[in-house]
Amino acid sequence: MARVLVQDAPFDIAAETAALTAGRTDVGGVGSFLGVCRADDGLAALVLEHYPGMTERAIARIAEEAEARWPLTGCTVIHRVGRILPGEGIVLVLTASAHRAAALEACAFLIDWLKTRAPFWKREEFAAGSHRWVEARAEDDAAAARWAKA
Amino acid sequence: MRVLYFAWVRQKVGVAEEVVAPPAEVRDVAGLVAWLAARTPGHAAAFADPRQLRAAVNQDFATPDHPVAANDEVAFFPPVTGG
Numbered sequence: 662m663a664r665v666l667v668q669d670a671p672f673d674i675a676a677e678t679a680a681l682t683a684g685r686t687d688v689g690g691v692g693s694f695l696g697v698c699r700a701d702d703g704l705a706a707l708v709l710e711h712y713p714g715m716t717e718r719a720i721a722r723i724a725e726e727a728e729a730r731w732p733l734t735g736c737t738v739i740h741r742v743g744r745i746l747p748g749e750g751i752v753l754v755l756t757a758s759a760h761r762a763a764a765l766e767a768c769a770f771l772i773d774w775l776k777t778r779a780p781f782w783k784r785e786e787f788a789a790g791s792h793r794w795v796e797a798r799a800e801d802d803a804a805a806a807r808w809a810k811a
Numbered sequence: 812m813r814v815l816y817f818a819w820v821r822q823k824v825g826v827a828e829e830v831v832a833p834p835a836e837v838r839d840v841a842g843l844v845a846w847l848a849a850r851t852p853g854h855a856a857a858f859a860d861p862r863q864l865r866a867a868v869n870q871d872f873a874t875p876d877h878p879v880a881a882n883d884e885v886a887f888f889p890p891v892t893g894g
Contacts, residue, residue: 696894709893710818712886715870740893752894772894780867780886781893782818794819797890 663724663736667716669743672753681735681757688734690761692768694754700747705788707751709742712780716740723774727756730770731763738771740781770808777805812881814847816857817888820864823857832881840866841875843885857887865890 664680666672674695682688698707720738728736735757745751754771758764783795815828837846841861848858858864866873867886879885 711893712815712817712867712870712888715867715886718870776894777891778872779893780817780888780891782889783892784818794889795892797892801894 663721663728663738665717665720665724665737666739667711667713667720667742668739669741671741672739672750674750674753677737677739677753677755681737681755685734687759688757689759690757690764692754692756692758692761692764692766694752694768694772695750696752696772698745698747698749698751703788704747704785706747706786707745708784708786708792709740709745709751710782710784711740711742715780719779720775723771723778726774727767727771731756731758731767733758733763733767736767736771738775740775740779742781773801773805773808776801812879813884814843815884815886817886819889820857820887823853825851825853833879838878839875840868840873840877840879840885843879844875844887847887863889 678691681691724736724738733756737755739753741751754768756764756767784792785795786792812831814831816824821827833846837843844858844861848855864887868877868879869884
């Protein structure tokens with residue numbers, strides 16, 4: 662059962678990683694992806710909106726699929742919403758398993774699917790006061806599609 | 812029927828959600844889009860290019876031919892950009 666959180670507050674990657682190995686000796690590796698807010702083109706902040714209810718369901722479903730495809734001992738997905746400043750974490754995916762291949766592959770699967778199947782929308786705010794909605798990228802669809810089962 | 816809007820779709824429509832009672836001819840997501848688009852100029856602007864829209868029915872992604880019914884929660888939004 663994955664730990665799924667959607668929250669305004671920053672997350673603590675060290676504490677979340679420690680929680681996946683605490684009290685157990687069957688974990689051989691923890692795969693991680695930390696998405697960070699970049700300051701492209703004078704960006705002042707990202708504002709993330711989501712669809713409460715559907716977001717948690719969508720992430721839980723993606724995590725269940727990861728747990729069905731790889732032998733994970735634990736899995737954590739934390740996605741922030743609201744206003745996020747350059748340099749701050751946006752999303753954290755952690756996958757624990759006995760062996761590295763499962764952990765790393767499951768982690769890549771989770772972030773690729775999160776980008777295309779979880780209902781979040783990013784708006785960029787710039788120093789001059791203007792803002793724009795981020796557009797979906799075809800590369801993200803292609804990255805997610807590579808996980809489709811033959 | 813409860814209809815929710817997110818991101819620029821919400822901004823164009825002008826409200827985050829509304830309760831609507833479409834006529835019986837509105838049977839699927841595509842039919843609902845056509846009916847909603849005629850409500851106000853804001854709705855028309857939001858639904859002007861259906862290729863830019865995604866939909867969910869009862870919090871699951873739905874295609875234009877997905878049926879809709881009176882008690883459903885239907886949401887319209889742009890392609891997602893999280894992660």
